[in-house]
Each structure stands twice: as C-alpha cells, then as structure tokens.
Amino acid sequence: MKVPQLDLELLHEPIMDELRAAMDEIVRSGRFIGGEAVQAFETELAELIGVPYAAAVSNGTDALVAALQALGVGPGDEVLTTPFTFFATVASIVRLGAKPVFVDIDSETCGIKPERVYDYVDDGVINGKKVSEHHSEHTKVRAIVPVHLYGQCCEMDPILELADQFSLMVVEDAAQAILARYKDTPAGALGDAGCFSFYPSKNLGALGEGGAVVTKDEGVVEQIRQIRNHGQSEANVHPIVGGNYRLNALTCATLRVKLRHLTDWTLQRAEAAATYNSLFEEHQLLDDVILPRVARERVHNWHQYVIRVDQRDELRAYLVEQGIGVQVYYPIPAHLQASMKHLGYAPGDLPEAERTANEVLSLPLFPGINYDQQEYVVSSIKDFFDSHR
Numbered sequence: 001m002k003v004p005q006l007d008l009e010l011l012h013e014p015i016m017d018e019l020r021a022a023m024d025e026i027v028r029s030g031r032f033i034g035g036e037a038v039q040a041f042e043t044e045l046a047e048l049i050g051v052p053y054a055a056a057v058s059n060g061t062d063a064l065v066a067a068l069q070a071l072g073v074g075p076g077d078e079v080l081t082t083p084f085t086f087f088a089t090v091a092s093i094v095r096l097g098a099k100p101v102f103v104d105i106d107s108e109t110c111g112i113k114p115e116r117v118y119d120y121v122d123d124g125v126i127n128g129k130k131v132s133e134h135h136s137e138h139t140k141v142r143a144i145v146p147v148h149l150y151g152q153c154c155e156m157d158p159i160l161e162l163a164d165q166f167s168l169m170v171v172e173d174a175a176q177a178i179l180a181r182y183k184d185t186p187a188g189a190l191g192d193a194g195c196f197s198f199y200p201s202k203n204l205g206a207l208g209e210g211g212a213v214v215t216k217d218e219g220v221v222e223q224i225r226q227i228r229n230h231g232q233s234e235a236n237v238h239p240i241v242g243g244n245y246r247l248n249a250l251t252c253a254t255l256r257v258k259l260r261h262l263t264d265w266t267l268q269r270a271e272a273a274a275t276y277n278s279l280f281e282e283h284q285l286l287d288d289v290i291l292p293r294v295a296r297e298r299v300h301n302w303h304q305y306v307i308r309v310d311q312r313d314e315l316r317a318y319l320v321e322q323g324i325g326v327q328v329y330y331p332i333p334a335h336l337q338a339s340m341k342h343l344g345y346a347p348g349d350l351p352e353a354e355r356t357a358n359e360v361l362s363l364p365l366f367p368g369i370n371y372d373q374q375e376y377v378v379s380s381i382k383d384f385f386d387s388h389r
Contacts, residue, residue: 003364003373005325006201010368011265015257019207022253032249041252044259045196045212048179049188053221054214056247057228060175060197063211064092066245067193068143070213070223071169073098077142080120081173082112083333083345084353085147089173090334098142100343102335104350109295110306110360111154112146113352118158121166143169148177148187150329150362151203151303152295156182156190163191171195175211178204179266181299188214193224198255203269203303204262210251268367269302275371276305276363279378288385290359304329308359315384316361322380327362 012019026037038056046054057063073079075097081089083102093100103116121141144163146154163170170191174180177187178196188194196202198210213224223240226233231242273292280291290308294300309315312328319326333353335345347354363377 001373001376002323003325003369003377004366005327005362005364006366007368008200008205011366015261018257019254022257023250026250026253029249033246035249037249037253037256038247041256041259042212044256046214048259048262049186049194049214051189051194051214051216053216053218054212055221055224055228056252057211057213057224057245058247059209060195060199060211061088061092062228062243062245063175063195063197063213064089064145064171064173065095065243066224066227067171067195067213067215067220068092068096068098068145068169069227069242070220071143071171071192073142073169076140078140079143079145080112080117080141081145082147082149082353083335083350084110084330084356085149085173085334086175086330087334087337088175089145089147090337090340093145099140100334100340101141102333102343102345102350102353104352105356106155107352107356108293109152109154109298110149110356111152112144112159114155114158114162117144118162121162121168141166141168143171145171145173146191147173147175148180150292150306151176151180151301152292153177153180153182153187153190153298155295160190169193175199176202176303177301178202179262179299180301183297187301189216192217193220198251203266203301204255204258206251207254208251210247210255212247265367266301269365270300272365272369272374273300273302273305275374276365276378279374283378283382285378285382285385289381302365304362305365306360306362308356309361310359311388312359312361314388315381318384319377319380322376324377324380325364328360329362331357333357 042054077098079093106113172191172194174187174194175197180187193215196212198206227242228245231238231240
C-alpha cells in the first residue's frame, strides 16, 4: 500500500465542476486583478475569522511583511518570535530591516513560550542569559510574532497582556491555523493582525500561491491595501513604498469555492487525528511515540498530525521504504540557520526548539484518508519499533 502525505487529487475531484465554473466566470469577465471576486473573498474570510477586515495578498510570506510594515516595524526594531517555524516567519522580519529575537518554545504546543517572552522584555534575559550577551536593549522591541504551528494556537493571553503592558504589536502567524481556536476566539483574531497562507498544502489551499491579513483595525487594513499595491493611495500617488503583493481574481474565485467546504474538511481532519490516537493506543505504542496533545481551551485544526520519536530519522527512512509519505517540519531551527549566524546564537541556546526539531515527524493526514491507510501507517510504525527492541 502507498499512503501519500497529502492527497490533493482526492480533495479536488468532488468539487472540480465548482472550481471550473468559478474560473470560467473570471475568464469571461476579463477582470483578473482586483474586482468583485477579490472583494467577496475578503468579506467571506473576515466573516469566518470573526473580524471586520481582510486583505488578500500574494502569499503568506508577503502577508507577514505587509502586516508588520503596516504596524510600523522597520529598521532597528526587534521582533520577538519562535525559532521553530517555517523560515518565512523570520525572513519577513529581516526583509523590513528589523531584527528577529528568538525565544524558546512550549514543548506541548510547539508555539512560543510566554515565560520566555517575559524573560526577555521584562528582565532583559533570555534562557538565563543577559540580553547584552546576544542582543541590544529590549527597549527596541516593537512586536511579537507568535506562530500557531501545525494548527494549534499558542498560549496567547500572557502574550497579549505583555504586549499591552509594553505597547508592543502582536502579529499572529496563523499560516497553518485557519479555523483553529484559542478559547472562544479564532486564530488570527487575537492580535493586531493575523496572517494566513493559502499554499496548496494548507487546510485552505489555493490552486497556486495565496495569503491574507485579517485585522480589527480599519487603519491597518487600509495601510495593507496600499502596501500590496506598490504603496499607492490612488493611481500614480505613492505616499509609501510597498510591493506587488496583490492576489489575483482567479485565485480568489477558487478559494471562495473551497471556503464553502473548509468546515467539513476540518471535521474530517479531526476524525482522522482521533483515529490515529486510537490506533497508537491499540498497537501499544504509547511508550515509543509521543502523540500530539491538544492544550487546554484550544481547538486544533489538524493541519499536521505530528508525533515525536527519539529515532526519528531511522523511522522516517523506514516509513518511506514502506510507501508512506512523511515529512519533517522543521529540522533546523531558525536560530541555527547559516543566514542567521550574525545574530550570535549557538547550539544549546534554545534547547526545547532544538530537541523538538530532532524528534518531530508529520504523518499522512488529509480529508478523505481512510481507516485502512491509517492502520497501515501505524502498523508500519509498530513493525519498526518491534524490529528495534
């Protein structure tokens, strides 16, 4: 049996007629940039997240750049974030001339740990080291970018309280977290702005690239709409320097189709996660594998089902040999990437992020995955551990 990590053909086949009709309508209209399809998608996305405003942009990375720029982040500023994330989170900060400051993660959620944020901003230390050993004074901190990794929200209340205390901006990297919730609030609606990615593998995936910023602040969304269109306030008037971060009408039209199915797809993901949990217990693997845990007062969207194992690389190679699609997100924490060497971090500085990066393994999970496929995955993991006892 072969089990892909993600099966987009299975996802798209039942809605092909809807997708084609949406694309045909845009082609006949001749309006490919801006227009009704973009505006309608923005309205529907904002309603889904429970905020007044959304701005569609070219991808999730540009969503972060535009949101941070709109909130005033620029050269000389420091931005607190996690080292355990897709590199786009960090690159977005650097692109604006700001400096990423890494704080360690919570092993349960894989998100930024509020205590480490407090250590840095309040006491001037990070992981027990004085700020002066790695960074400039914390008075330069302008924003916090928590990342809701794998589809589960960070512990946000302490982060929001600290941000309020020190007048910091909070930009949620919710690229993987659409329809996830923290307490009663959807991911993306907690901070000053929330950023989403519609990369094809995301829970709401475009037929190509796509992203969006959501916000409760009309001034912020107006700034982002300028930034995404070369900084124009009106034709040929450029009060600020922006970029070409527009999302085309064809993509928005097809995203609107998929948006109608997102709640059902998310429920299917949750059911598949529950099946994995049961299978791991039935196969008596709970001493070999750390299963993903849903933290208190969270709703997980199960973008990824991520286990943690000591023999990760050996298990990964074995599962690939069995025809099972598995992935490691993300094997090298950002603070240890060569491009971040100038920040002065060393192995051991952020131990939880480094330990997690060596243990995580994402198993196949997608709407429509069936019991036999999941049984094959877990029984293959059982076979691996049995042969290594």
